[in-house]
Amino acid sequence: MHIAVFLTTLMLLSTLPVHNQTDSLREASSPSYVPANLQSYKLYLDSPNETVNGDGMITTKEPSGSHEEASAVGGLDFRSAEMFNDLWIYGQGSSNDQIELKVYLKFEGPDGSTADLTMVLESDNEEISSETLELDDPCESGGLIGQGGDCSWTPSEVFFSISSDGFKVEKGSQIKLSIDASVTCQTGGQGGIGGGGDGCELTIAYGDVEQTPGTSHLELKANALSDSSVKVHQPGMLWTDPEVTEWEPYQWAENRDIEFTVDVRSAFGRDDIQRVELDLTKPSGTNSASSDFPKLFEDDDLRLDNNGLVGNFTWTYPEGIAPGQYNLTLQVTDVQGHVLTYNHMGIQFVNHGIDLSLPVGTSDTLLYAPGQVSSVDFQIRHTGAQGNPVNVVMEVPPNTFPSSWSDPIWDKPQGYELSDGGEFAKPILSIETPEADLSDAPELLEVFARAYAENENGLSVEVAVERILLDMEEVGVYSKPRVSVYEDEAHQKQIADSERPEAFDSSLSHYIDSKDKGVYFMDIFNAGFDTDTFRILMKEIPLGWQYEVFDNTTGAILDKESQYYVTPSIASHEILTMKLEVYPPSSRDDADIGMLNVEILSTGDSERKAEVFFTVHRTFGILAEVFADSDGGDLGTIGPISPTDTATFDIRITDSTDEIGERRWLIVNPARLDENTDLNPAYASWNFEITDS
Incomplete structure (x- = not known):
């Protein structure tokens, strides 16, 4: 099946917990779990598969093409797969206390026969509700219904009464529907109770019921996707890390990546999830934040995690994005077409922000020496929005240095004016050390950049603060290289x-x-x-x-x-x-x-x-090296070799001349080294030595 995932942002106002029957959403918090948003579900009775025990299966997927039938005499047992999350189930109607069962059945037998059909709804083998259907209108093949007529599949409706507070099917448990028939068969004018014998039978149809437009199914309310969630982080952060919901319009490019992580889970399992959508809308709420939203994912963009869909979407927001609250919405569509919308708390692009760093190529270690003046350059950048000026005051905390040291000096102690987002300055800090023992110097230098802006009352208030740490290292005025x-x-x-x-x-x-x-x-x-x-x-x-x-x-x-x-x-x-x-x-x-x-x-x-x-x-134009041998040992070592034995080894020869063309090289036998070099010294310019070790 092709599963698409789409990531969308709308704001809903409800805040009820998962087990409350009111159709509303709870406000997202950290973590931003999806609120309860009750939907009407049909749970179909279908043929079993290898994952579910019983006579049949309860599933959210509508049966197609396969008709199934079985006698209810002696009992039938339909089970769902084990729940992947806790699931609260509610009834329908004004009080949410009625679960409807629509079942196709066929009661065959002589006129006057009767049957009792008992149906029990269970959660984890605990009875939730039971109902009995009394039947006294059998049909007989070859005649009219009740008068020997032809039999066909007849839909019957049963309503289970449950608490208006609903009931919980816990993770790992199953929804179970038991159907059991007891038949009293009228034979030859004599009454008798039988298990479908003497010509009586009560049959249940499920799957894609033949010759009908319908299915056997339960109708109820639930929110199987209530454990789905979305979180916002910086790239590389873990799911369990606190979310990052405040961002700055003029951050450096490498810091403008927002990672959205979606964890979509259905209590009915992964196959219940059809489509996931994420959208981020502008503060006006009318348009998406950029052309990247809403974002549609294909199957391979998400991974299967414990029968849920988990995926990441990284968005690089444009420099200078408008400030304000951006709403984030996760929408999930299941196989029955329910569109469940859940609101995250959203993200805020702030008016004021600063970045404190070291210029490219500047060491993060401050060097100092006796009687010298050390200096270090910093870089500050206004990362907030346009039209929001700030004054940034640089600060080294008091008592950082011993009393014998001079106070640190900034080139602009009154601060650095940054009128708009994206502007930057380069403060310079100078520190003079005494001509004395410096063993009491601090190991770290802590520096703060504090940004101030006017509030609505015209008062200067601190709107942002950044901190940086530098190592401090004493060196000689001159040192060995x-x-x-x-x-x-x-x-x-x-x-x-x-x-x-x-x-x-x-x-x-x-x-x-x-x-x-x-x-x-x-x-x-x-x-x-x-x-x-x-x-x-x-x-x-x-x-x-x-x-x-x-x-x-x-x-x-x-x-x-x-x-x-x-x-x-x-x-x-x-x-x-x-x-x-x-x-x-x-x-x-x-x-x-x-x-x-x-x-x-x-x-x-x-x-x-x-x-x-x-x-x-x-x-001299040739280079020979022993680089491997057949007998192991260290590189360049031959042996040990026993008398009369032989060893083979490879020699790598490199032509180090720059002449074009190929040459043939003569490999001189080491045993004839003296003889050969006497005849022609060019044969070798090195000495061979063979030692019996």
Whole structure:
């Protein structure tokens, strides 16, 4: 079956609980459960299925195409599926105390026969009401009704009397209808009581009753959807989290997503739910809030959850949306065409609001050093509606800092005027520290932004407040840098780190073709309080190798002072990337492999320094590495191998030349290394060593 779900917003005024018979709605609260809105239901008698025990099933779905009949003599038992929620049931009529049963039956037998048909309505095997129908007009096949006439299905109406307060069918329980017939059959002028014998029978028809336009069914009032609900959250919040019903017209784009979560449940089960609709209307109540409403969902937009339909709809409201109360309505249509409308408390777009944040790229840690002035920039934005000016006063709570510290200073202590939604300002906070021990400094800095606006009496009142927390960290005026080295400009292949030297194998070869150069990218992080430059020295480098250092941003080679390359100025807690180019020697007599030891020193304090280590390895157009073997063990390890046994392994060969075309390579037998290199030194530029361990 195609199930559509539509999300709609109207306001109803009723507030009665689920078990009250008045057709009204309760006001939504948190959580915003759907109120009782009684509807007239037909509960059909149909053939049973695998989920329901008994002779027949009670269902909300109208039977189609399948006629069923059974003798009532000896009893028939019709049951609903187990309720998925508590269900309050009421009768019809002015007092809601009459449940009608319309049943198609056929009483066959000789003239003068009688029958009593007893019907019992139960909830969880507890009797609610019972009625007995007395029959004295049998029909006989081949004659007229009561005179041997042809028999046909005859509708009979029975009214169960119940309390006007209704009755509850609890979750997990069933509605049950028992029908039992007792027949007195008149045979050959002699009376007798029989169970349908001697030519008497009382049969009940259900399902899609043949040769009639009707069905056997109960008629009652209920609200099977009373446990349905809708909630409003920010994306990522849980169903159990408090709802967010106040929103700001000029919030940042990433904060303008509203997530509506719908949980639609029917006491009769998921198959009773046909259509769900959600609408959000403007404060005028006449139009939807945007073209996104009402929103129609297809089947795959919702998921089945404990026989209910659960789904999410995220709406990004437009910047500058008109302020006011927007009404939210959930409408549910069941298989019988009932449209049940339930009101949420709605959402409010406010006139006044502010956002307090840090500008992009600003650290959330405030650095301070003895005798220095620390400063931090903030960003405030008027997130309320147009035409509603606010004055935002920034505040650091009193007694935040020790008495020896100077009071924090804002660049505009009188406040920042924001005349319309969407306007912003950038307050600057300055804090001067004493030239002394700072161990009593706070670990966190708490900052408030308080927005004030005039009320209807012309008085300035606080209309919004935001809070932000910053970490505080003491640093030296100058500090040792933190250095990371990468093989690629995208910074995906790190090979060294001054703070975590143990994380990288400094002896691992990084190959450079003899006719090429090695290029490495070195990030230098200024961990000090003040702006600083840094001096770069290659303390160790293999014989014959050379290097140069460039500013990776500009491509310019760094200035050189004596043996040091000097970086441009790096601001506190910022990173500058250097490009390190390493050139292998031209002489074959120079070292092919060796470790680089790069030292980076603070110019402000040369005692503050860091080191990184990694190995470079010259190749000559071919690179062979053992990367796997057939006998397991560590990478590059062969064996153990017993005498006369053999082992196989793979060698990866990389052509590191830039020449176009394919080449054939000769793999030299390690056992003949000396012989081959004597004949032609170009066969190899490394040593093989095989050790019997």
